[in-house]
Amino acid sequence: MVExxxxxLEQYKQSPWLDFIQRSFTQSGGLKKLVDEDGxxxxxxxxxxxxxxxxxxxxxxxxxxQLISSGIxxxxxxxETxxxxxxRAACSVLYPVWEKTHGLDGYVSLEVxxxxxxxxxxxxxxxxxLWKRVAEKNLMIKIPATAPCIAAIxxxxxxxxxxxxxxxxxxxxYKQVLEAYIKGLEAHLAKGHHIAHIASVASFFISRIDTAIDKQIDQRIAAGDKESGALKAIRGKVAIANAKLAYQHYLEVMQSDRWKKLEAAGAKPQRLLWASTSCKDKTFPDTIYVDQLIGRDTVNTIPPATMxxxxxxxxxxxxxxxxxxxxxxxxxxxxxxxxxLKKVTDQLLEDGVNSFADAFDQLLGSVGEKQMILQxxxxxxxxxxxxxxxxxAVKTGLDKWRKNxxxxxxxxxxxSVWTGKDENKWLGWLDIxxxxxxxxxxxxEFQKEVRNRGFTDILLLGMGGSSLGPEVLGEVFGxxxxxxxxxxxxxxxxQQVHSFQQKVTIATTLFIVSSKSGSTLEPNILKAYFFNEAKKVLGDKVGQHFVAVTDPGSHMEDVAKQDGFWKIFYGLKSIGGRYSVLSNFGIVPAAAAGLPLQEILxxxxxxxxxxxxxxPPAQNPGVQLGTIFGVGVAEFKRDKFTIIASPDIGSLGSWLEQLLAESTGKVGKGIIPIDEETLTVPSVYGKDRLFIYLRLENKIDPQQExxxxxxxxxxxxxxTIxxxxxxQIVQTFFQTEFATAVAGAFIGINPFDQPDVExxxxxxxxxTTAYNEKGSLPVITPIVQEQGFDLYAGKVxxxxxxxxxxxxxxxxSFFNEIVAGDYVAVLAYIERDLATREWIQKLRLAIRDKKKVATAAEFGPRFLHSTGQAYKGGPNSGVFLQITADDDHDLPVPGEKYTFGIVKEAQARGDFDVLSGRDRRVIRIHVKGNMKVGLDKLSQSILNIL
Structure with a gap:
């Protein structure tokens, strides 16, 4: 038989390694067969x-x-698992080789x-x-020979x-790599450690060099280069020549006194390993890069076909x-x-790094796709x-994110993902x-305690991110x-404060005061009012009915401690309010209400x-959605995001509305979310819309479908989500938070600040300060008055x-200004109940259908901490109708001269003044007398002129 x-190869002290690994090949005995029969x-x-x-x-x-079922x-x-x-399985097969060669061979390589x-x-x-995780003596960690990684080697x-x-x-x-190996051995030896167990190879790539050089040669010959003869003479020879000179350097170093000293201490040489040894050019022998590179103290890692x-x-x-x-x-x-050659090898290194990253993207993408299917x-x-x-454009955006x-x-x-400012300080929501x-x-444990105390009601006092998330959880789970x-x-x-007071039994109510900064006006005055009311019923035990959720070191923490609150739960300063629903600001109320915490989390x-x-972006649900969002705004001016939600999860829209508007609406850019705008025929919609359909699979609405x-x-x-x-609304929370951050990068804004809310x-x-000082609000003069109404106008x-x-x-005159691409927002500073919600919905839909523009129906001051940011800081395409009304009755704010009614009026005026100062088209109509009669008359007037 022919040997x-x-x-x-062993006669020439060259070791054949296999450039391949596959589970079935190892399990079937194929790998062991190569060890036994092919050396x-x-x-x-x-x-x-x-x-x-x-x-x-x-x-x-x-x-x-198994992995998917055993955990998340x-x-x-x-x-990696x-x-x-x-x-490890391959290491087990190769371990006898490692033992037999005293650690010279028998290695399995895994890449960083x-x-x-x-x-x-x-x-x-x-x-x-990876070294610790695999924990096998015959493992090698693959590290690329880039300039920054020489120190890592x-x-x-x-x-x-x-x-x-x-x-x-x-x-x-290669010279730098060999120097790094020697210096590493010297450092290990200097620490008093043995070095005989340390092994390394330097993987020198072969065929890729010839492929790149020969491509240049062929192009020049085809173009009739005068040096065609000389070019043909070296075609297919540069890579092997390059490798031979690298080996000569290795031999020289091995003869140096410096190496002899390490060798005496038991050091193994860093053998050159010939990689990329399959021949791509059919005009050359298919074994050329094995035949021509046989020498002592070397390795050839050979692909299966070449082997x-x-x-x-x-x-x-x-x-x-x-x-x-x-x-x-x-x-x-x-x-x-x-x-x-230098330019070629530099480019091959860059290409190699990129191609390995691309391959890793494909690998993780394949794993991700299979995970999705199996989940x-x-x-x-x-x-x-x-x-x-x-x-x-979305595919292009995703690929750009992948490459970068x-x-x-x-x-x-x-x-740097965004504007390069302080965004890094606001990403605590990523792993909350x-x-x-x-x-x-x-x-x-808190959940059990709430249940054991026999509370009948929970009244959460908050605004914006501190209230909208818990509201969704409460309404969806029931x-x-x-x-x-x-x-x-x-x-x-x-009126709304009074209505909520009537809904609960104070003696058996748990009050949750929720405020990140602890200095927000609304939670503070609501706390003051209800703490005062509860004290009338509960006396000195009032504090045991109050829980605070706030950031550490806040004013609210001080108040909670001073007033003897039952518990204080802390948020993270690195999470903004609208990204806080999965932090304690959303989960503590959910726990108190008895929601299934384990299932949710x-x-x-x-x-x-x-x-x-x-x-990878193409398999990443947050990046996919965010790219759709961002590209829609940045490249197609589709900035009116119309949110359609299945009825059972309808409240999710108001939370998403805040997330999108407050995060992106600034510096004249951003998303204008449109919630609860009932769908109609497509002809009503312009080219400025993106529709987000939050679809509950087991409770779909046929009309929506x-x-x-x-x-x-x-x-x-x-x-469609x-x-x-x-x-799974909690999955939607995280996915859309992530998507909003991604969209911010495409739009070119900081998605974590809210300058116009401030x-x-x-x-x-x-x-409010002026009222406390003077006992009255500054006088403002309407530009139009008639029975039952005063009208005020912004400077535009x-x-x-x-x-x-x-x-x-x-x-x-006001509504005649509306043009395609605009949106109309009705901003009503009145009690938000079923009757007023029905009234504002009817009005906004009539405006949409007549003017064929997007419409928003908002209640103040609730929207100030939500869409209020985008209305003031986003694109100047809004037409704002602010509505205020006389209060039937007012409520005091303990410790202050101003009342709740005065605060609401101050908020409406402040909102109006900022809109006016930002050159927004805004008017305010104040309804005097009976609010219901006035609202009906106002809506009829608007319907008549549309």
């Missing part, structure tokens, strides 16, 4: 190899299912994350982590970590040290012919129906769910048997992991309305 060429001495892996193994076929399905995790952890199992190839510090950290060796240095192309870089070819007809001889002078001449000739209904489903140009690694930058909290899961026992009923009060309207955690840093289908048919863009059950607060403060409208004598004339 197996693979076995014969295989090592295995290398990379993202491309794992992508083919994990992304195609069924080898990993069983473990996929992200795609990187899924991949399965990959490490494969690496390709994403951090240009970050030496992160690479060393990842190398340490040295550091890993200094810590006793075996290293496979990959992506080596140039002789100069089969070499076994069949490979030629074994000591070729590596032959024709060295010729190799030098070839490289000199390449330089003479201006083939620029089934445990995760919401996102579907987009977009016009073709819109869809193309922007998802990872976001999770790394890099402000994990923290809440860890804190679950404490939350469940009253839980055995627990108090949750009520959410977020108004200073005295685990469900939210699934979405958090689905949006993780390792989930029909209307959505008509919108899609009319080529209106629709994005399909919830399989109502508990402007309204400042104006309100001026007015004054000149247009001046001289008009009736409200109808003024309204007609």
């Amino acid at each position: 197996n060429p693979l076995i014969k 295989l001495k090592g295995v290398t892996s990379n993202p491309s190899i794992f992508e083919k193994a994990m992304g195609h076929g069924t080898d990993y399905d069983e473990q996929f299912k 995790t992200d795609v990187v952890t899924l991949y 399965m990959a490490i199992d494969d690496i 994350s390709p994403y951090i190839a240009m970050d030496g510090h992160a690479t060393l950290e990842d190398a340490r982590r 040295e550091g890993a060796i200094a810590e006793g970590i075996n290293v496979n240095v990959t992506l080596l192309f140039s002789l100069d870089m 089969d070819a070499f076994r069949d007809h490979g030629t074994v001889a000591d070729t590596l040290e032959q024709n060295i002078d010729e190799a030098k001449k070839i490289l000199a000739e390449a330089e003479h012919l201006n083939l620029d 089934g209904n445990k995760l919401t489903h996102l579907q987009s129906d977009l016009p073709s140009d819109y869809e193309t 690694g922007t998802v990872r930058k976001l999770w790394d909290r890099e402000s 769910v994990d923290q809440q899961v860890e804190n679950l026992a404490e939350l469940e 009253h839980q048997a055995g627990f108090p009923r949750l009520h959410v009060l977020d108004s200073t309207d005295p 685990y469900s939210a955690q699934r979405m958090e992991k689905a949006c993780s840093a390792g989930s 029909k209307a959505i289908a008509e919108l899609k048919a009319a080529q209106q863009p629709v994005v 399909n919830l399989h059950d109502k508990a 402007a309204s607060k400042i104006e309100t403060k001026k007015i 409208e004054i000149a247009k309305l001046k001289g008009l004598s009736t409200i109808s004339e003024a309204l007609k």
Whole structure:
């Protein structure tokens, strides 16, 4: 029999390694067979190899299912868990080789994350982590030979970590790598450690060099280059010549006194490993990069097809040290012919880093897709129906995020994702769910205590992010048997405050005062009022009926301690109010109301992991949605986001409205969310809309389904978030938070500040302070008066309305200003109840249908901490009708001269003044006398002039 060429390599002290790993191959005994029959001495892996193994076929399905059923995790952890199992199994097969060769061979290589190839510090950290996690003596950690990672290579060796240095192309870089290895050994030895167990290879890539050089040669020959003869003479020879000179440098260093000293201490040489040894050019022998690179103290990591070819007809001889002078001449000739090997190898390194990152994206994408499939209904489903140009722009945006690694930058909290300012300080919401899961026992204990105390009602006192999230949770999950009923009060309207007071039994009510900063006006005066009222009933025990949710060090914390509150729960300063629903601001009220905390938090955690840093943009539900949002605004001016929600989750719209408006509406840009605008025929809608359909799968509304289908048919863009059950609203919370942050990056704004909300607060403060000082509000003069109404105009409208004598004339002039692309917002500072909600809804729909523009129906001061930001700071396309009314009765604010009615008036005036100061089109109509009669008369006047 002819001796197996693979076995014969051992005579020349070259070790054949396999550039391939696959679970079924290892489990079936195929890998062991190569060890036994072909003298295989090592295995290398990379993202491309794992992508083919994990992304195609069924080898990993069983473990996929086990991992998904055993806990909630992200795609990187899924991949690593399965990959490490494969690496360990291969290590087990190769361990006898490791023992037999005394640690020279028998290694299996696992790569650090390709994403951090240009970050030496992160690479060393990842190398340490993987080394500890795999915990096999015959493991090698693959580290790329980039300039930033030279220090990581040295550091890993200094810590006793075996290293496979990959992506080596140039002789100069190889010299640095070998120096790093020696310095690492010296450092380890200097610490008093043995170094005989440390092993390393330097993976020098071959065929890619010839592919790049030969492409230049072929192009020049085809163009009739005068040096065609010389170019042909070196075609297919540069890579081998480059490798031979690298080996010559290795031999020189091995003879140095410095190395001899390390060798005497037991050091193993860092062998050159020939990588990328499959031949791509069919005009050359398929085993050329094995045949021509055989030499002592080297490794050839061979792909399966090339290994089969070499076994069949490979030629074994000591070729590596032959024709060295010729190799030098070839490289000199390449330089003479201006083939620029340095430029080529630099580019190959850059391309190699990028291609490995791309392969890792594909790998994680495959894992993510399979995870989605196997999770089934445990995760919401996102579907987009977009016009073709819109869809193309979204794909382009997603690919740009993939290439730039922007998802990872976001999770790394890099402000450069947005405007480069203080965004990094506001990203605590990213992993708050994990923290809440860890804190679950404490939350469940609080839940039991609430139940045991026999409370019948919970009255949450808050505004904006502190109230809207809990309101959604309470309305969607409903009253839980055995627990108090949750009520959410977020108004200073005295009638509304009184109505809520009548809804609860104070003696058995738990009051939750919710305020991040602790200085927000509304929660403070609501606390003052209800604490005073409760004290009348409860006496000295009043504090035991109060709980605060606030940030540490806030004014509200001081108040809570001073007044003996039962409990204080803390928020995170790194989470803004509108991103706080999954923090204590949403979860504490949910706990008190008896909602299923474990179900809620685990469900939210699934979405958090689905949006993780390792989930590529095209498979990342948060990035997908955010790209649709951001591209719609930035490239197509579709900034009116119309929210359609299944009835059972309808309140989700008001929460999303705040998130979108307050996050993005600033510096003249942003999203104008449109909530509760009942769908109609497509012809009413312009080209400024994006429809967001929050669809509860098991409770769909046939009329909504029909209307959505008509919108899609009319080529209106629709994005559907399909919830399989109502508990998945918490997944929608996280997904849309993430999407809003992503959209902010596309739009070019900071999605975490709210400068124009503060402007309204400042104006309100001026007015209430003036009232406290003077006992009256500043006098303002209407420009039109008639029985039952006063009309005031902002500075943009004054000149247009001046001289008009009736409200109808003024309204007609005002509404005639509306053009395509505008939106109309009705801002009503009145009690928000069923009757007023029906009234404002009827009015806004009539305006929409007549003017064919988006309409918003808002109640003040509730909207000030929500859409109020976008109305003042967003695109100047709003037409604002502010409505105020006489209060039937008023309520005092304990400790202040002003009343709730005065505060509401001050808020309306402050809002109006800021809108006017921002050159918004705004008028205010004050209804005098009977509010219901006045509102009906006003709406009729508007309907008549439309």
